[in-house]
Amino acid sequence: MLHTSGGMLGFSRNVRLSGAIFCCITWTFCTADVTFISKPAGSTVTLNCNTSISDLGQLIWQLNGEILFSFLNVDNGTLHESPAASRLNVRLNLNQSSVQRFALIIERANKSHSGNYTCETATIKGILIQKWELLITEEPENFQIYIVVAAVVIPVCILLLIVCVVVLRRSSKQKPKKIIRSLRPKKQTEAVYENCLEIERYHERLSGSQP
Structure with missing residues (x-):
């Protein structure tokens, strides 16, 4: 019995260690390079978050760490729009027939839209993080x-x-x-x-x- 309990303790430690290593590997691969985009003010900016609805669990759009949209793929999908998204007048493409579904669309961009954008998706394959640095030039x-x-x-x-x-x-x-x-x-x-x-x-x- 002692041997069994010791084996169980060793197994649990290995599982925890493996889980920690897996999380580190997942974080390393999910942190993508930043894509730099420069657009003139007044133009339309589209940031595509590459994902598939078939295996999507959750999607989150952020600007400088502040959540703009969160989409939970449960019960036909639940979308939450933050006050920041309304203030910046940005929208999320939810057209099911569009190849740019879940893309963040900024119409008539201005300097207030400049910043670091992040799209984080959770799927059955893991977590994927895509990043953009958007710069809006002079008016x-x-x-x-x-x-x-x-x-x-x-x-x-x-x-x-x-x-x-x-x-x-x-x-x-x-x-x-x-x-x-x-x-x-x-x-x-x-x-x-x-x-x-x-x-x-x-x-x-x-x-x-x-x-």
């Missing part, structure tokens, strides 16, 4: 505003420049005409004055020639 809205302003201001400036050139050309052509017009009346008055003098001289000659 494209400011850049778009600059483009719109440039697209409006540049044509307006070109149009104003063309109008100024046309006005200057017209004004330069009209100035000699004004000078000519202003001189014409003077020439006419001088000619009329000369004609009057000749007429008076003619009358004086006639009056002088008469007895």
Whole structure:
């Protein structure tokens, strides 16, 4: 009996030791490399968590250690959405016919969506952990505003420049005409004055020639 009890104790120790080694090996293989993703603000970001519903027990999406979604595959599936997911306006793809089922979808991403994302799935094969580091670059809205302003201001400036050139050309052509017009009346008055003098001289000659 002592031998049996000692054997049972040794067996239990071996089981515990094997379990600890198995957990360490499982943790080592489940900790995947981090995938770095950089996207401009305003774009749609999709993070695919590769898993199959047939052997899925539980799925958890996290951002910087905070749970966004937890899906428990019991009784047709139970989904829990955290307040953080609602605040960030992210959603989980639950379309059964989609190959991207359980993917995390971020629409109109902004800087608040930057961070470390983790998808942890528990299946009959073990635990699988997938990680992403998402970086959202500067807001494209400011850049778009600059483009719109440039697209409006540049044509307006070109149009104003063309109008100024046309006005200057017209004004330069009209100035000699004004000078000519202003001189014409003077020439006419001088000619009329000369004609009057000749007429008076003619009358004086006639009056002088008469007895």
